[in-house]
Amino acid sequence: MLIRTTAALALLTLASTVSLAQTTKPSDPQIAHIAYTADVIDIEAANLAISKSRNSEVIAFARDMVRDHEAVNKQALALVKKLNVTPEENDTSKSLSKAAADQRKALSALDGAAFDKAYIQNEVAFHKQVNGALKTLLIPSATNSELKSLLETGLKMFEGHQQHAEQVAAKLK
Amino acid sequence: MTRLVVAALGLILGSLPLHAETIQVTIDKFAFVPAQINAKVGDTIEWVNKDMVQHTATVEGGWDVLIPAAASAKMIVKTPEEVEFFCRFHPNMRGRLVAKAR
Numbered sequence: 001m002l003i004r005t006t007a008a009l010a011l012l013t014l015a016s017t018v019s020l021a022q023t024t025k026p027s028d029p030q031i032a033h034i035a036y037t038a039d040v041i042d043i044e045a046a047n048l049a050i051s052k053s054r055n056s057e058v059i060a061f062a063r064d065m066v067r068d069h070e071a072v073n074k075q076a077l078a079l080v081k082k083l084n085v086t087p088e089e090n091d092t093s094k095s096l097s098k099a100a101a102d103q104r105k106a107l108s109a110l111d112g113a114a115f116d117k118a119y120i121q122n123e124v125a126f127h128k129q130v131n132g133a134l135k136t137l138l139i140p141s142a143t144n145s146e147l148k149s150l151l152e153t154g155l156k157m158f159e160g161h162q163q164h165a166e167q168v169a170a171k172l173k
Numbered sequence: 174m175t176r177l178v179v180a181a182l183g184l185i186l187g188s189l190p191l192h193a194e195t196i197q198v199t200i201d202k203f204a205f206v207p208a209q210i211n212a213k214v215g216d217t218i219e220w221v222n223k224d225m226v227q228h229t230a231t232v233e234g235g236w237d238v239l240i241p242a243a244a245s246a247k248m249i250v251k252t253p254e255e256v257e258f259f260c261r262f263h264p265n266m267r268g269r270l271v272a273k274a275r
């Protein structure tokens with residue numbers, strides 16, 4: 001039990017230590033890469049939940065995440081192609097990927113109710129973190145109006161997912 | 174006998190959606206537009222989803238309509254009620270239906 005609680009705490013801590021704040025404004029190709037990376041991270045976490053969880057509510061939530069984030073990424077890829085922008089890897093997207101890989105590893109070690117709780121709590125924290133980055137950094141920094149508009153729609157979606165995750169988390173208690 | 178026919182006719186007429194309207198509610202960028210719907214029993218609400226993800230229009234303990242991505246779904250207003258509805262997948266999407274008796 002102590003080990004499980006510690007692992008869950010470690011997950012939460014990881015989510016809060018990755019800083020999405022940058023001193024310099026990211027460029028549009030960097031923003032595109034950050035947004036795409038955030039979507040991919042959430043899809044990978046959801047796929048892990050679909051394979052590990054036995055809780056129908058958690059699995060349904062994870063399927064919603066896969067469906068929505070894949071749809072948004074499809075639209076994002078279509079937009080970068082149209083704008084002739086090549087997404088560019090950067091420190092923010094790298095640290096996001098690194099933290100996500102560590103989190104997946106920690107999540108993989110959990111099972112049953114402990115896994116469900118850690119996955120959903122992490123979903124709440126992750127969406128909150130991305131919402132903050134979209135609001136304070138990515139949307140204000142985007143120069144292309146179509147990219148800005150897609151990010152604004154993305155923010156509404158992430159906010160919706162955060163509330164949805166909070167509802168599922170409340171039911172797990 | 175005549176009374177029975179009249180009563181039956183009354184029942185049929187009473188259940189017909191006389192002058193029923195179709196009200197369009199658009200879902201665009203994760204918002205219901207308009208957010209407040211004024212309708213009468215028998216009206217049809219057509220949910221037009223312009224987003225690339227699926228949504229629902231759901232009343233807690235009540236009706237639930239699934240609206241696929243870039244598609245529309247219809248529902249008939251069945252009872253007079255004033256209810257708040259939301260999207261199950263994105264609970265930050267909210268609206269209100271005021272349905273009156275015809």
